[in-house]
Amino acid sequence: MIPLARGSQLLVVETAGKMKTINELIAAVPLPKPAPKPDKPAPPPKPVFAAYPLGDLESAAVLTTIRKLIPSEQITVDAKTSVLSAFVIPDQQAAIKSAIEQMQASQAELPAAESIAYRFSGIKAEELQKQIASLAPRATVTATADRVLVTAEASEQQLIRTALQALDVEPLSVDKSLRVFEVTPSYSEPVGNALRSFLPNSYVAVNAQVGSVLVRGSAEDLQLAAEIIEIWQQSQATDGLNLRAFALDRPAGSEWLATVQQIIPEAKAWLGDEGRQLLLLGHQQEVAAIERILPQLLSVLPEPDLRQLQIYPLSKNQRARRGSLNQLPQALADIKLVDGQNNEEVLVWASPEQHAAFAELLQQIDQPLTPPTTQSPKSYALQVQDTATVTRLLTAEFPEAQLTLQADGEELTVLA
Structure with missing residues (x-):
């Protein structure tokens, strides 16, 4: 058996019988198959154009969200028509459509929120803000010296209103009016800044060129604005006079103001913000004197209301004995009780000491009910x-x- 130089051939010299066997062996050996040609790659999907109306969705926020999902400059939003346009491949279009539908469904499921303002006195604003937040954690609460604005769902608003009514805090309905005050042009900006500080619930605008100050607010705020501008004009007409406002942690009255006026008879003093602010026009030494003795002056006023709101969940035994809480011991006679949602909780306005006593009372009535005797x-x-x-x-x-x-x-x- 001699391999030929041409490669794939053999020269065999043998007897006929062996040649037959050799031929059968050679025929049984499979010939190598040629390598298959690679398949042609599938062409990439072509982008298509689609537009999606966004309805009440915030267009800028939707665009940001969609671009995080599909980074492409071919996705845009027309803010005027609130329509999102996309020139992307079909799979991406399906993802965009699904995302927008989910956002619209989520928005539709959100209960409508409403804003209600309340006016209060005798309570610290930050304390009231904290208590409302404990009642409705998802509510938005903005508090000023004597008012609080609550934005929340209707169900939460009802709970908040019920709790605040127990503290004699009612929703505020304010009819606002507009008034323009004329001042010296060079003083218009300082006057405007003073009004913004003293009237946080009013809108104040200044025209420095003509010396006018525009105030939009309640009748009480407009009256206070007139007094503040009068004070300011007097301070500018007399050299050395200063205008100063002192925040009071408890409401003061006319008798207390008369005491202040006796201490500084040459100065002029006003009470603003329903007695929770002292406005003083006087020389520097008079202002300093009041600032120094203000803590002693406040000590003669009634203590500020330190009541806090706490929510007590009621057990089955306590709910069964809820009627016993209508007649409380003398030490708890002035606390406020409001039934919460489904009567499964009680909202209590009380001082810290009263809260401790009330918690003990709840623990006492949380005893197993006596089972009714069965007759046979x-x-x-x-x-x-x-x-x-x-x-x-x-x-x-x-x-x-x-x-x-x-x-x-x-x-x-x-x-x-």
């Missing part, structure tokens, strides 16, 4: 002649038991 009948055979005497004796001994004597007098049924 039982029959007894009577083998006596005088059944009336027997029933009379049993009735005297067990007055709450019910006795029934059969007509023949031979059996007595007792329900006990």
